[in-house]
Amino acid sequence: MPAIILPMTREDILKRMEDVQSLPTLPPIVSKLNEMVNDQEVTASRLGKIIEKDQVLTAKLLKMVNSSFFGFPQRISTIPNALVLLGFNVIKTLIVTSSIFEVMQASDVKLFEHSLGCAAAAGIIARRRGIKNPEEVSTAGLIHDLGKIVMRAEFPEEYDRILAAARERRISVREVEEEIVGMGHGEIGGLLASRWNLPESLVLPVRFHHTPERAGDHKKIAAIVHFSDILVRAVGYGSGGDPWVPPLDHGAWERIKFGKREAEEILMELEEKLAELQNFTVDIS
Amino acid sequence: MQRIPIKFAAAGMILEKEAMTPEGQVLCGAGTELTAELILRLEKQGVAVLTVQGHPVTLPGEKSLPERLKELDSRFSRVKGDPVLRAIKKLIARMWILQERGEEALQALEKQGKL
Ligand SMILES: [Fe+2]
Ligand SMILES: [Fe+2]
Secondary structure, eight states: OOOOOOSOOHHHHHHHHHTOOSSOOOOHHHHHHHHHHHSTTOOHHHHHHHHHTSHHHHHHHHHHHTSTTTOOSSOOOSHHHHHHHHOHHHHHHHHHHHHHHHHHHHHOHHHHHHHHHHHHHHHHHHHHTTOSOHHHHHHHHHTTTHHHHHHHHHOHHHHHHHHHHHHHHTOOHHHHIIIIISOOHHHHHHHHHHHTTOOHHHHHHHHTSSSGGGOGGGHHHHHHHHHHHHHHHHHTOSOSSSOOOOOOOHHHHHHHOOOHHHHHHHHHHHHHHHHHHTTOOSSOO | OEEEEGGGOOTTOBBSSOEEOTTOOEEEOTTOBOOHHHHHHHHHTTOOEEEESSOOOOOTTOOOHHHHHHHHHHHTGGGTTOHHHHHHHHHHHHHHHHHHHOHHHHHHHHHTTOO
């Protein structure tokens, strides 16, 4: 077996992440929205009006929030409505990541499908577990492999070599990352998410989706994302870079576990959603 | 049961689920047998996908059931020791067999101990 030497260490990555070029920086609208949200007086309708000034962004957001991976029961027709019904965190994350997903849809459609599928599964389970804002859990599912997107965009050669090594040795991408880089895509994604000032309820599940019992106050959401990742891989929808169903964390399973009957229902619901997602794209053409 | 884009629909197929417009308006119920005229009408009303009984068409790029089951097995090959994941895998296999071959085929396989 050939030795794989990657000129990449944890420090390299951290340093290069400081100055991530190929990933979109925060659209100016986000910092403006952030300021406004800190102001108690601001209403969803005022925030919504600001977003709606950007028609392209508005159309994209409405397409996302009405897509089947959110599975919101009624049609959402305006941004103020979306803000009230789904919450600011969801809308903000969609704004921040919309251009990333556009890029990903073109460059790695399998990872894109994996992300949408995970979002769909996370929403289904979150609703069944009575989580307050299931769309936020869907959003965590949507961005859980953000770290892989960053690696692919920022370190394309290295990432290709990681994928190749995983293929050759028939192990998971995550194992290769840990071994060669000493840093997994969870940590990388979590770093970026916290740099964007996303809330902990999104940052921690992203960071710890493979080790969900370390997710502090958000272990349950992390457990749902962890299991959703397993489930979309299990049914073979999209690809996270390798074909394996990853190991299940049994601590996480205890938090969300279900019996045979419910598992059947969840699988059926998921199949339905995934079939609807077949034709989903993030661009608005 | 199979979900098919409407352009693959043909007369004689039977709806497993009601046909709906993208807005969610129900146009005809489960159990309806498709005719050429009906298909045309549904298409005009914007119906894109139908769920029909059995597995009447092989869609482009679609894998056969045995192939899908084989791949399912291989995806789970690194977590064979986990009882929860083993159960999930079995449920997925059952769901697919049921959808494509129906209840009797599933029971037959179970009797033979093949699941
Ligand atoms: Fe992952
Ligand atoms: Fe994943």
